[in-house]
Amino acid sequence: MTVLRFSCLDRRVALEIPARGAAALAALGAAILALLLASLSFGSAAVGLTEALSALFGAASERADLVATEFRLPRVLTALMAGGLLALSGALLQGSTLNPLADPALVGVSQGAGLAVISLTVLLPAAPDAWRAPAAFGGGLAVAAAILLITGARAGGAQTRFLLTGVGLAAFLTAMTTALLTYGQISEAHEALGWLAGSVRSAGWDEVRLCALATGAAVLVAIPAARPLAALRLGDDLAASLGHRVAHARTALLIASVGLAAASVSVVGPVTFVGLLGPHAARRLARSGPGLHLALSWSVGACLTAAADLAGRTAFGPVQIPAGLVTALVGAPCFALLMIGSHRTEAA
Amino acid sequence: MSVRALIPPAALGLLLLSALVWHLGTGAHSVPPGAVVTALLGGGDSYDAAVIAEIRLPRALGAMLAGAALSAAGALMQGATRNPLAEPGLFGLLAGAALAVVAGQSVFGLTAPPLLPVLAAVGALAGALMVWGVTAAAGGGTGMLTPVLAGAAVTAFLAALTTLLNLIDERSFEDLRVWLSGSLAGLRLPVVTLVAPWALAGLAAALVLAPKLTVLSLGDEAAHALGVAVGRIRALTLIAVVVLTASAVALAGPLAFVGLTVPHAARLIFGTGYARLVPASIALGAVYLLAADTAGRTVIAPAEVSTGILTALVGAPVFVLLLRVRA
Amino acid sequence: MAEAAQVTPGRIAVRGLSVRRGEVRALREVDLDVAPGAMTALVGRNGCGKSTLLKTIARILRPDAGRVEIGGASLDDLSPRAAAQRMALLPQSPILPEGMRVRDLVAQGRHPHRGLVRHWSPEDDAIIARAMEATDVAQFAGRPLESLSGGQRQRCWIAMTLAQETPILLLDEPTTYLDLSVQLEIMGLLARLAREGRTILVVLHELNLAAAFADRIVMMREGRIDAAGTPEEVMTAPVLARVFGLDARVIADPETGRPVCLPRTAA
Numbered sequence: 001m002t003v004l005r006f007s008c009l010d011r012r013v014a015l016e017i018p019a020r021g022a023a024a025l026a027a028l029g030a031a032i033l034a035l036l037l038a039s040l041s042f043g044s045a046a047v048g049l050t051e052a053l054s055a056l057f058g059a060a061s062e063r064a065d066l067v068a069t070e071f072r073l074p075r076v077l078t079a080l081m082a083g084g085l086l087a088l089s090g091a092l093l094q095g096s097t098l099n100p101l102a103d104p105a106l107v108g109v110s111q112g113a114g115l116a117v118i119s120l121t122v123l124l125p126a127a128p129d130a131w132r133a134p135a136a137f138g139g140g141l142a143v144a145a146a147i148l149l150i151t152g153a154r155a156g157g158a159q160t161r162f163l164l165t166g167v168g169l170a171a172f173l174t175a176m177t178t179a180l181l182t183y184g185q186i187s188e189a190h191e192a193l194g195w196l197a198g199s200v201r202s203a204g205w206d207e208v209r210l211c212a213l214a215t216g217a218a219v220l221v222a223i224p225a226a227r228p229l230a231a232l233r234l235g236d237d238l239a240a241s242l243g244h245r246v247a248h249a250r251t252a253l254l255i256a257s258v259g260l261a262a263a264s265v266s267v268v269g270p271v272t273f274v275g276l277l278g279p280h281a282a283r284r285l286a287r288s289g290p291g292l293h294l295a296l297s298w299s300v301g302a303c304l305t306a307a308a309d310l311a312g313r314t315a316f317g318p319v320q321i322p323a324g325l326v327t328a329l330v331g332a333p334c335f336a337l338l339m340i341g342s343h344r345t346e347a348a
Numbered sequence: 349m350s351v352r353a354l355i356p357p358a359a360l361g362l363l364l365l366s367a368l369v370w371h372l373g374t375g376a377h378s379v380p381p382g383a384v385v386t387a388l389l390g391g392g393d394s395y396d397a398a399v400i401a402e403i404r405l406p407r408a409l410g411a412m413l414a415g416a417a418l419s420a421a422g423a424l425m426q427g428a429t430r431n432p433l434a435e436p437g438l439f440g441l442l443a444g445a446a447l448a449v450v451a452g453q454s455v456f457g458l459t460a461p462p463l464l465p466v467l468a469a470v471g472a473l474a475g476a477l478m479v480w481g482v483t484a485a486a487g488g489g490t491g492m493l494t495p496v497l498a499g500a501a502v503t504a505f506l507a508a509l510t511t512l513l514n515l516i517d518e519r520s521f522e523d524l525r526v527w528l529s530g531s532l533a534g535l536r537l538p539v540v541t542l543v544a545p546w547a548l549a550g551l552a553a554a555l556v557l558a559p560k561l562t563v564l565s566l567g568d569e570a571a572h573a574l575g576v577a578v579g580r581i582r583a584l585t586l587i588a589v590v591v592l593t594a595s596a597v598a599l600a601g602p603l604a605f606v607g608l609t610v611p612h613a614a615r616l617i618f619g620t621g622y623a624r625l626v627p628a629s630i631a632l633g634a635v636y637l638l639a640a641d642t643a644g645r646t647v648i649a650p651a652e653v654s655t656g657i658l659t660a661l662v663g664a665p666v667f668v669l670l671l672r673v674r675a
Numbered sequence: 676m677a678e679a680a681q682v683t684p685g686r687i688a689v690r691g692l693s694v695r696r697g698e699v700r701a702l703r704e705v706d707l708d709v710a711p712g713a714m715t716a717l718v719g720r721n722g723c724g725k726s727t728l729l730k731t732i733a734r735i736l737r738p739d740a741g742r743v744e745i746g747g748a749s750l751d752d753l754s755p756r757a758a759a760q761r762m763a764l765l766p767q768s769p770i771l772p773e774g775m776r777v778r779d780l781v782a783q784g785r786h787p788h789r790g791l792v793r794h795w796s797p798e799d800d801a802i803i804a805r806a807m808e809a810t811d812v813a814q815f816a817g818r819p820l821e822s823l824s825g826g827q828r829q830r831c832w833i834a835m836t837l838a839q840e841t842p843i844l845l846l847d848e849p850t851t852y853l854d855l856s857v858q859l860e861i862m863g864l865l866a867r868l869a870r871e872g873r874t875i876l877v878v879l880h881e882l883n884l885a886a887a888f889a890d891r892i893v894m895m896r897e898g899r900i901d902a903a904g905t906p907e908e909v910m911t912a913p914v915l916a917r918v919f920g921l922d923a924r925v926i927a928d929p930e931t932g933r934p935v936c937l938p939r940t941a942a
Binding site for chain 3: 430562563565566567568569570572573574575576619620621
């Protein structure tokens, strides 16, 4: 395998990236840029590509500037970062549960955040919008804590139990959320329905700041997470004999995963299957160590969510389809294919 | 038959009757149990009798039928798949039925009540076949996890389509949002009489299939050797489950976890043989939804707690307990 | 036709049977007559087709060509229930239904004899009691299966097949994963059932177990029957070399006179 090496300080700091991984990362970067420009340009009010580009640097007409930078730029930035966070969360969850089918939106974390926000809307209609994010965060964390309490965060069969418990809790939370929707005013309920479907429609610069904060935290989490992730891949016994505190590492990774998912959900609502597909696509693009894998996962997740938002608002315009619905409709069949595929490889 | 063998059915019957009387007596205008019985027998205060016969009895009948149907469906599914977590909600049938009804109303304008169970049946069948197809292709027919994950994926997909339709058509969402959460509120006699034949046919089929399911629980090869046509029994069970689910959805909307809660409760009391388990689940299911509906109307009266919230609140701990014991 | 009139219900006749499993031709035009009222052991290396043959006789697999007759009737002409009244099977790994009690399990053996109209009778109870006596599990009747040891469970499953009251009993590796003493106990039970007149066809992994208990041994190789006969006839060094690729001596058990296979281990 071709490897790119970077080193400095007498090779005390060294970075080795397989060429294919580097190429994939570069391609994803280009895709993110392309999506950014396309999102600025396409929509109900068309803005030319060159105009969009110049708006980015503050040198466009007033109208283009308004449409592109005030409405569309925060929206696409939010979509990119929220998607990236979800994919990172999924990668950490899959790595710590050793189950390639784990996804924060499948095990109830996203639904917990959703229920918390809906409860806030219905039970305390006077609460300011700013409470939404912390409520969602708390809801997601509460669900993760519940799963951990129930499964005992142990190794072995606990991974299956973790997933099953999560799926069950997700079903429970969905039922509660649907029922709560019947208590609100119809207009509020309809708006909440849109948020529950995972939408970046109303994203502004506040949301961008929140996402940027969470992304910064994600980087801080991802760097120390790489090594235990690599060790856990070898199985619990071997990881322990290599000197890793397996149970601690697993719990820490789970909490990190939930935190990132909750941050994402608190901004854009529950966007499903990005946390699943991001890491998988990353693995297809390049077999790599956990560090590069996390970076690739982030990029794929960002692309997926931004593309879903773009498709959702332009495909049937003026009707805007929330990004989360697009990812669910595309993601669920992919999930089924992954289940079938992983069975094939096991059987082979 | 010995006297001891008669005790469980007698106890269940008594339980069902008291739940019914409690349900009928509860409400804004409360009626004491004695008056309820008199009214049921065709006598007593004419106002009481009118309230009970015209408003409360349809709802009570609907609750009994929906609870019995969902519980029987859950028991049948657990027997046919040998998966203790099998139930219409987790295995994609409820999501399919809900989507079919919403799509029928908002896309095709099919609002005629007689179409309701038919639409729900088509949707439930489609959901079940999708989950079954993914599970079979993923080679996980025997494990507990694969079908549940397949059910979650299919449910996510179908629920996304339902949400999409609701977002596009706000009026249909307004009409259906209470129903979509699983609720018996506003159930009228015509709907009940329309759905009752479906539900009763499904329940009869469940009782006939029950002994075969006990044999099936020994494994396909053993069941085969004992003279059970395994494939045919599975297919018939699927049809019965779809009919039962559809009638429950037509009456009360997609109620989660009932098909899980009731059969497992019945298993604790009546053991694992399906010949006893299925009838017990039917009776307990009727009692369960009657009680849930009565409680939902009393807790925060005059407002109602949606039946779906109550069944989810009870069902989730049952699910968790099951995992602790079984997985 | 005169021959057909004398056919006993316990007779199994296999004619020109071929079965494909995926790409593999698991059985190639197999002919076999299983002696009624005796125990026949099917042996051979892994993948030789012995389990496939048993499962095809038990109607779990469908043949691509050829036919199976039991008691003179072709399997194709029998309904699942009618076949189950003539032939019982103990699968290799039956499923242990959670919480099922021993008596309830044995009672499942009565399934092919029950219909929608004909329900439980005292005769059924007597048959179940006899089956549990015969396999010595009556003392466990009220206990859940999972509380029993491997050998006790296996005896319960055999009791279930006995309650089916069939002249033919098929068993797929009934001694696997059991302690040696329990293996001997199960085989002794099967030999007794054969002496009582049942036709027993059993797939076995352990060659010496087959030689010690079976009346006849059928050795299979690559989807065909290679040798069939009494243990003394087929347990010979040349046959073992051909069928199992085994370099072995065969000696006679000093007590029973039955052949025992001793693989050469000296370098």
